[in-house]
Amino acid sequence: MTWLVWRQYRATAAISSVLLAALAAVILVDGFHIASRWHSILAVCAGSSGCLQQQPGLVNGVVSDLPYICLIVPVVLGMLWGAPLVASELEARTADFAWTQSVTRTRWVAVKAGWLLLAAVACGGAVSALATWWSGPINAQSATAFTPGQFDAQGIVPIGYAVFAMALGVTVGTVARRTLPAIAVVLGGFIALRLVIANLLRPHYLAAVTTYFNVAGTFTPSGQPWVLGQGAVSRTGQTVAAGWGDLEPALPAACQRLLLGAPTAKNGASMNAVFSCMQSHGWRGFVTYQPASRYWPFQGIETGIYVLLAAALIAVTFVVVRRRDA
Amino acid sequence: MSTAIETHELSKRYRRASALTDCTVTVPEGRVCALIGPNGAGKTTLLRILAGLARPTGGTALVLDGEPRQDPAFLADIGFLGQEIPLYRSFTAEDHVRVGAHLNPRWDAAQARTRLEGLRIPLDQSVGKLSGGQRAQVALALTLAKRPRLLLLDEPFAALDPLARRNFLAALTSAVTDAAGRLTVVLSSHLVTDLERVCDHLILLAASRVQLAGDIDTLLAEHRLARKVEDVALEDLILTYMDADGTPAGNLLTTAGEES
Numbered sequence: 001m002t003w004l005v006w007r008q009y010r011a012t013a014a015i016s017s018v019l020l021a022a023l024a025a026v027i028l029v030d031g032f033h034i035a036s037r038w039h040s041i042l043a044v045c046a047g048s049s050g051c052l053q054q055q056p057g058l059v060n061g062v063v064s065d066l067p068y069i070c071l072i073v074p075v076v077l078g079m080l081w082g083a084p085l086v087a088s089e090l091e092a093r094t095a096d097f098a099w100t101q102s103v104t105r106t107r108w109v110a111v112k113a114g115w116l117l118l119a120a121v122a123c124g125g126a127v128s129a130l131a132t133w134w135s136g137p138i139n140a141q142s143a144t145a146f147t148p149g150q151f152d153a154q155g156i157v158p159i160g161y162a163v164f165a166m167a168l169g170v171t172v173g174t175v176a177r178r179t180l181p182a183i184a185v186v187l188g189g190f191i192a193l194r195l196v197i198a199n200l201l202r203p204h205y206l207a208a209v210t211t212y213f214n215v216a217g218t219f220t221p222s223g224q225p226w227v228l229g230q231g232a233v234s235r236t237g238q239t240v241a242a243g244w245g246d247l248e249p250a251l252p253a254a255c256q257r258l259l260l261g262a263p264t265a266k267n268g269a270s271m272n273a274v275f276s277c278m279q280s281h282g283w284r285g286f287v288t289y290q291p292a293s294r295y296w297p298f299q300g301i302e303t304g305i306y307v308l309l310a311a312a313l314i315a316v317t318f319v320v321v322r323r324r325d326a
Numbered sequence: 327m328s329t330a331i332e333t334h335e336l337s338k339r340y341r342r343a344s345a346l347t348d349c350t351v352t353v354p355e356g357r358v359c360a361l362i363g364p365n366g367a368g369k370t371t372l373l374r375i376l377a378g379l380a381r382p383t384g385g386t387a388l389v390l391d392g393e394p395r396q397d398p399a400f401l402a403d404i405g406f407l408g409q410e411i412p413l414y415r416s417f418t419a420e421d422h423v424r425v426g427a428h429l430n431p432r433w434d435a436a437q438a439r440t441r442l443e444g445l446r447i448p449l450d451q452s453v454g455k456l457s458g459g460q461r462a463q464v465a466l467a468l469t470l471a472k473r474p475r476l477l478l479l480d481e482p483f484a485a486l487d488p489l490a491r492r493n494f495l496a497a498l499t500s501a502v503t504d505a506a507g508r509l510t511v512v513l514s515s516h517l518v519t520d521l522e523r524v525c526d527h528l529i530l531l532a533a534s535r536v537q538l539a540g541d542i543d544t545l546l547a548e549h550r551l552a553r554k555v556e557d558v559a560l561e562d563l564i565l566t567y568m569d570a571d572g573t574p575a576g577n578l579l580t581t582a583g584e585e586s
Contacts, residue, residue: 096412
């Protein structure tokens with residue numbers, strides 16, 4: 001079986017390797033460039049706190065989108081490799097050939113899907129390793145490794161996405177029996193699920209931490225946290241998000257007058273008066289966040305979710321391939 | 327004599343139509359059985375059920391003393407050649423021979439290569455570039471190389487010119503002779519004259535039902551007695567039963583198109 005899989009996919013594998021190598025070359029060249037600039041910034045800033053953040057950003061132009069290019073690799077694998085795995089054999093009738101050799105359909109699909117899932121792990125891992133390395137200085141400068149977008153392109157989650165996208169492609173192709181509709185479903189389904197999980201589920205993997213502080217002061221969680229919300233909260237639980245746009249109607253009348261005396265919110269002296277007024281009425285500042293120490297637990301949970309979904313999809317594929325007519 | 331195929335009220339219903347209805351037939355081992363009927367009569371469905379590619383919705387099929395199933399030993403005994411000539415178009419014939427060697431226990435690669443070289447079919451060209459007739463020859467060589475005990479051929483002549491057809495039939499006949507009664511063949515076709523040359527058994531399907539089934543000589547003898555005529559050709563016999571069903575007989579002999 002393995003020989004058949006190799007014969008079927010050797011051209012695909014060669015083309016994909018070349019594309020992956022090209023992507024790697026771009027990332028490596030740009031990554032070394034970023035790293036050298038980062039080292040010179042470190043030399044300039046040696047010892048002085050807050051200096052790093054005041055230096056110019058490390059990325060510019062097209063290459064700033066590199067993590068996003070890496071984000072599309074898994075779904076492309078699922079569309080171009082996963083979807084045709086069974087569907088194209090049914091369309092071209094080659095399933096009639098494959099399924100009347102002395103190999104059960106279970107073994108046929110296990111070996112084919114197994115190798116492609118392994119390839120997905122390898123591609124997802126390679127792309128993630130490059131993106132993680134490339135993002136290192138940027139993470140260090142702006143402390144963003146845990147934030148949406150960055151989190152999705154680094155660490156082990158891209159492997160989970162790649163495995164899931166491949167499994168989704170294989171399963172949809174098997175059920176739909178046609179490659180093109182399957183490709184469309186994989187694209188839509190993968191993007192929809194990624195958005196739902198990243199936006200609705202991920203913030204709640206572990207209960208977020210909320211820290212309260214003097215409303216006139218500031219608080220920054222240590223390391224590279226994922227800040228979910230921040231602002232001020234009254235004694236009765238009324239909140240105002242940072243940015244203060246809707247601050248006025250929420251304030252006690254006494255403080256509102258002070259705020260009106262500060263026509264531009266940037267007037268530091270007047271704002272301090274507003275803050276101390278708020279504090280005297282029981283307002284506190286708050287930051288709700290996932291601490292930096294949860295970066296790897298979150299990577300593990302998210303990867304686990306996608307791998308489990310992939311396993312469920314592959315189980316469906318086995319049942320359908322065994323039962324349905326060729 | 328043991329039976330190669332025994333079906334009992336075998337049926338296959340699709341959502342809208344019935345492809346096969348209460349099909350009860352027996353084919354003894356070592357026979358070459360013609361499967362005849364107009365387009366859409368259920369020939370392909372019957373062959374695919376026997377090969378384990380489709381599941382019946384009713385009745386039972388015994389193939390080589392067991393139900394068609396996902397089991398390497400059963401699959402090794404079945405040789406199936408579909409009418410669409412299922413081959414990987416980007417593979418060469420040699421690739422297919424090597425794939426077969428990896429996937430089958432009794433694979434005779436040398437025989438397949440010799441056959442194809444004898445027919446002057448290039449082994450190193452992707453089969454997508456071969457002519458339809460050459461592709462059919464490659465597929466037959468592969469099916470025979472598997473050394474099956476039951477050979478199921480669905481419209482194998484469809485893509486062949488008369489000369490290629492004769493080669494094909496010669497190959498089939500020699501394979502049956504070589505197997506010395508251990509190889510059973512079922513082949514469907516519209517071309518009664520070709521079938522007459524190689525077949526000794528007959529299943530006639532029309533409108534998803536069996537109209538006639540049995541040993542050809544016996545059927546002809548019975549027909550002669552019933553009609554009190556001296557000589558009856560197989561074609562006359564078949565046309566009689568197609569007419570009896572109200573099926574336009576012309577269909578059988580003139581249409582050589584695809585069947586779904």
